[in-house]
Amino acid sequence: MKQHILSLALFLRKSKRYKETKEYIRELLNGTGNPYKKYLDAFIIFLIITSVFILVYEVTNPVPLWLDYYDFYFVSFVFLIEYILRLWVHNDLSQYIVEEYHDAQFLHREFKLWPVLKYGLKEKLNYMATPAAVVDLLAIFPAYRPLRVLRIFVLFRVLKLLRYTKSINQFVEVITNKRFELLTLLFLLFFIVTTAGIAIYVLEERINPQIKSLFDAIYWSLITISTVGYGDISPVTDAGRTISMLTIISGIAMISFATSVIVSAFSERLIELKESRIIEQVNKSRSFLIICGYGQMTKMFFRQKKEKIDDYIILDKSLKRVEQARRDGYQAVQEDASRFETLSKFNVEYANITILCLTGSDVENIYITLNAKSISRKIKVIARVNDINIVSKFKYAGADHLLMPNQVVNTMIRTAITQPTMYKAIHAILTGKSVARIDEIHVHEGHTFVGKSVETLDFRTNKLLFIGIERDGEFIFNPPVSEVIQSYDILLLMGRQISLEYFKNRYAGGR
Structure with missing residues (x-):
């Protein structure tokens, strides 16, 4: 058994197709560079939305059998395959096994398979315990038809949108960055609600018929501090009304504080989010x-x-x-x-x-x-x-x-002083103010003039001046007519725009 697992691991590590397939799926599920990822995300979002819509629709309406099969089997099967693939690409057990085997050979010690498998499986279990993986797993449960109560787990499919909707992820990230301030605010909210609830319960439990338990007092306190004020419970004593006013003022202050924290967080991230969008847009090219x-x-x-x-x-x-x-x-x-x-x-x-x-x-x-x-x-x-x-x-x-701008500037200044006519001509050509211009032609394997000599191309007939060839980083100025054009050469030509375009269209086509 041990030898079979090792042989399989060695085979997988040597398999180029296995590595490419696993890397492709990892990039498709978790990366940003795969061009097909956006289509997969759109497909998963479509499955989530239709699944939740069917759950809401069947509360009061009979669902066609084919739609029921689509929801229970097709959607859940796709989510199951997605969950398995995410678990597969999270880490590579074969890599751990092969590394342990090579270490054992190098150190002349016994190859131990179980500790490596235990480590790799532990990493997969840690991934399965993450919130995103738990949501993915719960989203599969509605496929089990005998237990209708599991249909409620369809709602967990809505949480899968967090993985595929970037705007929601960015919102969660902003909130997470301000978790200290928000947790402090939450603790303060709990303290004020509890204190106000206990105070109103002690003051009005025997006087106010609407307050029958501590739960009623806590409920009134939470409704009051949130400034909702249903009116089903109201204080009847002056002390109770004073507590109510203080609670309302505290609620307004806490809402203002929470709003300012979130707004400031988004303001800080706004430029960063815009820049990320620019980078993502460029990466699509x-x-x-x-x-x-x-x-x-x-x-x-x-x-x-x-x-x-x-x-x-x-x-x-x-x-x-x-x-x-x-x-x-x-x-x-x-x-x-x-x-x-x-x-x-x-x-x-x-x-x-x-x-x-x-x-x-x-x-x-x-x-x-x-x-x-x-x-x-x-x-x-x-x-x-x-x-x-x-x-x-x-x-x-x-x-x-x-x-080297400094060297170019020095050369141009010296030329302008000592040879002004040449300077005017070169400056006119480089800036496009002259009738003639200099252009580069990058030779590829498919070009028709690969393997032809300079004499065969007959630049003069095309009213072009052939200046030279750059080949392997070296520039050959005014090469002999017997020089043969090779793939990946760069030809430097000078002439009118119409001549350059004609030459490119005539000779630069594929074979």
Whole structure:
């Protein structure tokens, strides 16, 4: 038995399909990056709403047999499968078993299966005891038809909405953050209600026929402090009326205090919730841009970009700069992009991400690059470098491209002084004020000119100037006509817009 369980665990740990399936289901149930999660959530919410509607409808109306089967069997079966899957993905018993087996081999000791299974099952039992798991379990019980009393557990399906309705979760989270103030208020409420109830009971129990027990007095006190005042119990003595007035004043004060606590809590979270929505919206895109820092270079980038940029987000730790970016009409979030936790919020698994490190600090840009590459090597990082002496540090950090504005400015100033005509021409081309423009063509495997020589493409016929090729990080300027175009090359061309578009449409199509 022990050997069979170990063999199964080793097989599962080596199975790529098992790992991918479990990770996919975990992301589908608990994550935020899976694109199909929203459809699953909508489906579960639909089942909950229809199940509760059937419960309310059948109180006074006969329910069709097919609808009864749908409620008792289909809905409960779906909830059962969901509960089992959540229990399955909570932890991985095979991982614990394999780790214990490898440790035992390394230390030359006996492999003990039971302690590992006990630990893994204990973790699953701890999960089953959590409020969310208990609600999921109780939501399955109505499927047992012989005990009609279990139908009341359908109401627990309403509580499942807490898992799938984010607004409710955010409300609960805000209330939880203010639990100390609210618990203090609840204790004060209990003290005042109890004290007022006992006082009115002692003063009017023999005089007031409406107060026959201590429970009646506590009931009157709670109704009075809540300012509801049904009028079924009223004090008849001056002392009782005095207590009633003090209780009403206390109730108004407590309601005001509770309202201010909740409003202040939501005010504190309002900006954070808005920023979370922006990040979630960006994460839905397959490709987006993260711009770190809202300074002069970021403003110039948006001004130079002729087409509208939809999928982007600006990160800056300065509230003043974030507010300025929002006033300028851009999506900005107050976050420190150099922190690992900030960049890990983005969907790096399902999206192509480009990060522009445009902060004024080289150290901060290096930290952003390091964190981005530690999260995923697929993230493309373009970093700003102010000090040319630390270019090597950016390369060690993994930056894909470096922007050196100081060096570019010095070069342009020197060119403007010594060669003003060349400066005017280059400036006109780069700013789009010239008829001609420079463009990049990224060669992919499907392009028709892969494997063709430069001579075959005949750029002159297309009225284009072929400047060079970037290949594996090296730039080949004015390559020979026999040079063969390879996949993943970047061609640098110069010409009129119409010529560039014609060339792209003619040669860049798939095979």
